[in-house]
Amino acid sequence: MIEPFDDAYFMKRALMEAETAYELGEIPVGAVVVANNTIIARAHNLTERLTDVTAHAEMQAITAAANYLGGKYLHKCTLYVTLEPCQMCAGALYWSQIDRVVYGAADAQRGCMAMGTKLHPKTKIEGGVLAEQGERLLKRFFVEKRNLN
Numbered sequence: 001m002i003e004p005f006d007d008a009y010f011m012k013r014a015l016m017e018a019e020t021a022y023e024l025g026e027i028p029v030g031a032v033v034v035a036n037n038t039i040i041a042r043a044h045n046l047t048e049r050l051t052d053v054t055a056h057a058e059m060q061a062i063t064a065a066a067n068y069l070g071g072k073y074l075h076k077c078t079l080y081v082t083l084e085p086c087q088m089c090a091g092a093l094y095w096s097q098i099d100r101v102v103y104g105a106a107d108a109q110r111g112c113m114a115m116g117t118k119l120h121p122k123t124k125i126e127g128g129v130l131a132e133q134g135e136r137l138l139k140r141f142f143v144e145k146r147n148l149n
Contacts, residue, residue, distance in 0.1 A: 005037040007080070007102050007126075007129045008129060008130060010032055010034050010039070010078070010080040010102070011080050011082070011102065011104055011129045011130045012130065013030075013032045013039060013042070013080070014030045014031050014032045014080040014081055014082050014104070015030060015082055015104070015130065015133055015134065015137070016030065017030025017031060017032065017042055017043060017044040017057065017082075018030030018044060018057075018082045018134065018137055019137070020044050021044035021045045021046075021057070022137060022140075022141055024044075024048075024049060025048060026044065026045040026046060026047065026048050026049065027045050027047070027138070027141065028044075028045070028082070028137045028138060028141050029044065029045045029056065029057045029081065029082050029083045029134075029138075030042075030043070030044045030045075030057055030081070030082050031043050031044070031057040031058050031060070031061040031079060031080065031081040031082070032061065032079075032080050033061050033062070033064070033065035033074065033077050033078070033079050033080075033098075034077065034078045034079075034080065035065075035069070035074075035076055035077045035078075036076070040064075040065050040068045040069065040077070041061045041062075041064035041065035041068060042061070042064070043057045043058075043059075043060030043061035043064055044057050044060070045057050045060075046060060054088065056085075056086065056088070056089050057081060057082075058079065058081055058085050058089035058092065058093065059088075059089060059092055061079060061081075062074065062079075062092055062093065062096050062098075065077060066096070072095075072096065073096060073097045074096040074097065074098040074099070075097060075098075075099060076099055077098050077099055077100075078098070078099060078100040078101070078102060079093065079098055079100070079101045079102070080102045080103075080129075081101070081102075081103050081104070082103070082104040082105065082130075082133075082134035082137070083103060083104060083105050083107055083111075083134055083138065084103045084105065084106050084107040084111035084112060084113060084114075084127060085101065085103065085111065085112050086107070086110050086111065086112060086115075087110075087112055087115050087117045089112070090112035090117040090118075090119055091117070093119055093120070093123065094118065094119050094120045094123070095120075096120075097120050097122065097123070098120070098123055099122065099123065099124065100123065100124045100125070100126070101119065101123060101124070101125045101126070102125075102126050102127075102129050103125075103126075103127045103128075103129070104127070104128070104129055104130050104131045104133065104134035104135075105131045105134040105135045105138065106127055106128070106131065113125075113127070
């Protein structure tokens with residue numbers, strides 16, 4: 001059966017990126033950027049590997065998508081990310097002028113919604129898409145990390 005190109009379809013692809021981050025020992029957050037039902041960028045957290053606190057999945061995805069498109073604006077694009085963007089990522093998304101952000105799990109402490117961060121006025125944001133899968137992966141990661149220390 002062919003899956004339709006809907007939010008769940010693309011969030012599953014972002015979850016695959018989160019799994020890759022998990023396998024690399026990174027906080028398991030994944031992201032994809034979609035234009036015209038085509039994934040133009042895939043990314044996951046790389047903060048440990050790059051020793052760079054700004055190497056969040058969203059930041060990596062924004063850069064890859066901009067390179068793909070040959071410009072700094074992500075008009076007519078949607079970012080799918082497994083965890084609600086933080087303030088830093090929301091700021092970058094603001095400047096990218098992305099049309100839409102869809103996230104999975106909410107981040108009640110550090111998420112852009114909880115912190116009252118504003119996205120670009122034209123950007124639509126929606127949360128909760130396959131949230132349980134992203135939450136489970138994050139919880140598993142942090143339980144294992146605590147048990148190792």
